[in-house]
Amino acid sequence: MPNKTDSDAGQTSAFDTEAVKPRRPLREPRRSLAIGLLRAREAVMSHFRPILAAHDVTEQQWRVIRVLYEGGKLDATELADKASILAPSLTRMIRLLEERGFITKHKDEADGRRVLLQITPAGETLVTEVMPESLKVYADIDARFGVQRVEQLLDMLQELASLKLENGSVGEE
Amino acid sequence: MPNKTDSDAGQTSAFDTEAVKPRRPLREPRRSLAIGLLRAREAVMSHFRPILAAHDVTEQQWRVIRVLYEGGKLDATELADKASILAPSLTRMIRLLEERGFITKHKDEADGRRVLLQITPAGETLVTEVMPESLKVYADIDARFGVQRVEQLLDMLQELASLKLENGSVGEE
DNA sequence: TTTGAAAAATTCTCATGTTAATCAATGGGA
C-alpha cells in the first residue's frame, strides 16, 4: 500500500527548504533479513578479525587457506565456490598468497584451462596456529548462545541460502 | 562432471616435500556461523541486486537512501551506524549520491564538525519506485520460508549481533 | 578436420570494506 499522505502526524515544519514533506516512511522500518544477516555476520567476524590480524591474514585469505587445507588440491572454480569468493577476487588473491608462500599454483595437465591450487607446509602451519583460537571463539559463542540454537540457526541459514524464489534471476542450470 | 580423478583417496604421501602429512583436517569441516551467514546473505541479496541494478544503485547506496528516507536529517555518524556502513565508505558515497542528486549535504550550524545529510525529492522518488519491488521479494521469502520462521530467524540474528563474548576485543568502554 | 559455442581464468573498472593516519572543530580545565 503506497498510500502515503496520511497527514503527517505532529511535528514538521521545523525546517523545510522545499517540498520535502513525506516526513513519514512508507512503512515502519521493518527489520530486514539483508540487514539482519549483515549485522549478525559483522558481530561474529568482529571476534575473529583480531585473531586473523595477529597472523596478518584477511578473512577471505583465511577462508581460502582453510578450504585448501581441508580439500587438498582444488581448481580455482571449486576453491572459489567452497570459500565463497568470486573468481576475479580469487585470481588476485592467488598471486598474493603464492608470494607469501601459503599456496602453490600450477596448470592442470589434463585440462589446460584449469589452475590447480594446493596448500603449502607454511600454509598448514598457519592453519594449525589459527584454528585453535578460532575454535575457541566458536566454543564461546556456543556457550553464550547455546549449541542447540546455533545448530538451529545454521539450519535455517542453510535453508535460506537454498531458497528458490519466483523470478529465477539466479537459477544456475 | 569433469575432474575428480580422486587419485589420492587413500591420502598421505602422494607427494611430500617436507612434513606435509596432515592430509586429514584437524576436525571435520564443521559448519561455521561466519560462512553460514555469508552464504545466506549472499542468497538473499541475489534476489535484490537485479532490482537495484535496474535503478543503477548499489546495495549500500540503497541502504543509505532508505535510511535517510525514514530518518529525515541525520549526521554522518548516525547515518553510517543505521545503514551499517563504515565512515570512510560513507564519505565516498556521499559525493556520488550528491552528484546524482539523491541527497544533500551541509554543515551543522551548531557543530562545525558535523555534516548533515538529507534525502532529496529525487531520492524519495527512487525509494517509492524500488520499495514496492523490494517488499515483493520479502513477501516471497515470507511465503517460501514462513513468516513465523523469518521472525524467529531475525530474533536470533539480532541476539547474535548483541552477544558479548569473553575476550573483549570489541568492547566499547 | 574444421569451426563455433561453451568453459575456465584473467583482466578491467568501479564501489565498498578495513585500518591507520590526518585534519578540523569543539569543549573543558589550568
Next chain:
DNA sequence: TCCCATTGATTAACATGAGAATTTTTCAAA
C-alpha cells in the same frame, strides 16, 4: 583566555565485491 585531549569527518592505502569483457583451451557438431 589559551592549550590540549577528544570528537567527527576525511584521506590514504590496500584488499575484496560485483559485473562486463577478453583470452585461452576444450569439446562437440557439421
